Amino acid sequence: MQWYFKFNPTTFEFIPGAIQSDEQPENTTTVEPTGFYGLPKWNQSTNSWTGNSMDDYLAEQKANAKQQVDTQQQQLNTIANQLLKQNIALSQRVSALEKEAK
Numbered sequence: 001m002q003w004y005f006k007f008n009p010t011t012f013e014f015i016p017g018a019i020q021s022d023e024q025p026e027n028t029t030t031v032e033p034t035g036f037y038g039l040p041k042w043n044q045s046t047n048s049w050t051g052n053s054m055d056d057y058l059a060e061q062k063a064n065a066k067q068q069v070d071t072q073q074q075q076l077n078t079i080a081n082q083l084l085k086q087n088i089a090l091s092q093r094v095s096a097l098e099k100e101a102k
Helices: 054-101
Strands: 002-007 014-021 037-043 048-052
Touching (some): 048 054
């Protein structure tokens, strides 16, 4: 008896689970798909699985997180600039009023 790992015949994506059988079923391989994040794809020409490693996945997540922080940082910068302009305008008005009061 041998363990076989299934893949979709159209997309070649791994189908979670394994089959134990005396004969190899169609769209299966004996190569175990380990070390990948998500669903790896079967590459018939190299007789191996391909996909994202954990390092690839973490790098992608880090890049996405950086983009989110940048967007938030831009929004904060815009608000800070608006408040600074308001503060300058109000300070000028107060100064003008103080001069009139003297």
